[in-house]
Amino acid sequence: MDASMRTCLLFALSEHKKLMNRFLVHINEEAEEQKKRTRVATAAILRSPHRVTLKTGAKWEVMLNLDDDTFYRPFKVTKRQFDFLLMVLQQQGLKRQKARGQPTVPVRIKVLMFLSYMGNQNGFRDISDKFDVSESTAHKSVLEVLAFFSTLGPSFISWPNASRKKTSSAAFHKLCGLDGIIGAIDGCHIKINRPNIRGGDYMNKQSFYSVRLQGIVDEKERFIDIFVGPPGRVDDARMLRASSFYADWQEKMGEYTLLGDSAYTDPFIITQKCDNGDLTQDEQLQNSRISLGRTVIDQAFGRMKCKWRRVRDLQNTRLENVVMIIMAACFLHNMCIGDDEMCEEHPEGCPRQTDDHV
Structure with missing residues (x-):
């Protein structure tokens, strides 16, 4: 091959390489543009209140x-x-x-x-x-x-083993300065319509119909036990005694305790002392520590209702489906704990609804 032929060939190869590079850039730009169009189209679909005619699926x-x-x-x-x-x-x-x-x-x-x-x-x-x-x-x-x-409870909610209890106890000590704590317990209300059968039993103290949810959460705001279904008029103490957890509390709790509010009188639940103005400094400090430790249950209920909004109000839902929906919200809450982004609506933490705790 003479010099002129070699020069032409090298030039052709060089131009081909340039063209290929430009082509690849063009392809990448087209791919990015397609992704952008897909995002825009999908966002429009999700926002649209009317059906958009598309091929099935x-x-x-x-x-x-x-x-x-x-x-x-x-x-x-x-x-x-x-x-x-x-x-x-x-x-x-x-x-x-x-x-x-x-x-x-x-x-x-x-x-x-x-x-x-x-x-x-x-x-x-x-x-x-x-x-x-x-x-x-x-x-x-x-x-x-x-x-x-609703049949997958054990896959999402389980009582902690000995090792997990030890970890939770250390975490609560770091959180509020109290020893031997592995969780916080409380109940909340879920709004429903008045049931046809024994409807009056579901009227709570704030004069709306509700179903009760009892939750026990660990230091990560993860449910470790739930009890769903009592009517709204049932108070926290009665709900606890009716739960399956209560039948086995000695075996489950062992040497550990829970934090709760003044509605509970059981020996495995630490509550604040009533402040009539005569508490000692140590008793006031103890009350403050209990209040600080109990924030995990308030935040758990708040986060669950903030994210899984269906449980904020189930007034248009058949009673037989209410329990399954509440359980599902608790399961989904646990599934997402640890992987969630900060709540855009409540960056400082999701508050409980004002009518949540009656």
Whole structure:
């Protein structure tokens, strides 16, 4: 090959390389632009109050391709948490099923609709619009996931073993200066409609109908025991005695104790002394430490209701589904503890609702 031919070949190779580089840059720019268009389109879909005509399944497939931050906003979980929840539910037996004359609903859609339901106060019409399914399909799918999820208690809530108790005790000592504490206990109210049977039993002291939730949380605001279902008129002490935890409290507590409010009189719960103006400095300090330690249960209830907004008010929900929804909110709360971003609405911590503790 002569010199001129070699020069032409080298020039051609050089130009080819430049063209390829420009082409790759163009491809990358196109990919980024496509991602941007997808995010914008999905955000519009999620905000839209009306159904947008798309091919079947297009909406939820776009949702699953969102980046973590965008995915988190409507569904309240990260994509990793979603994948974990999906796996657990499928292992439990949740399947893609086809009703006669209706299209199949993939398990992923069912779980997305369930999360949308739990994280908001929207109705099934809004969910059906968002996911391009009928209202009856949305309703059936959410209740199906809810029924499966409510059976998974041990997977999300469990009493601490000896090692975990020791860790919690050390953490509470660091938090409030008290020894031998492994948790805080309290009850809260969930609003409901007046039930048809024994409706008066559900009227609480603040004159609204409610179902009670008893929670015990550790230093991380994680539920380690829950009891759901007593009617609103039942006070904290009676609710504790009716719970399955109370039947085994000696075995579960051992040498440790819980922090609680003045409603509790049991020996394994430390409460504040009544301040009539005659408390000693040591007693006042003890009260302050108990109050500081009990903040974890207030924050747990506040965080759960702030994030899983469905449990803020269940007045339009059938009583037989209320308990399952409350349990599901507690399970989801525990699943997300440790991985949550700071609450944008309450960066200093989610407060309890004013009518939550009656």
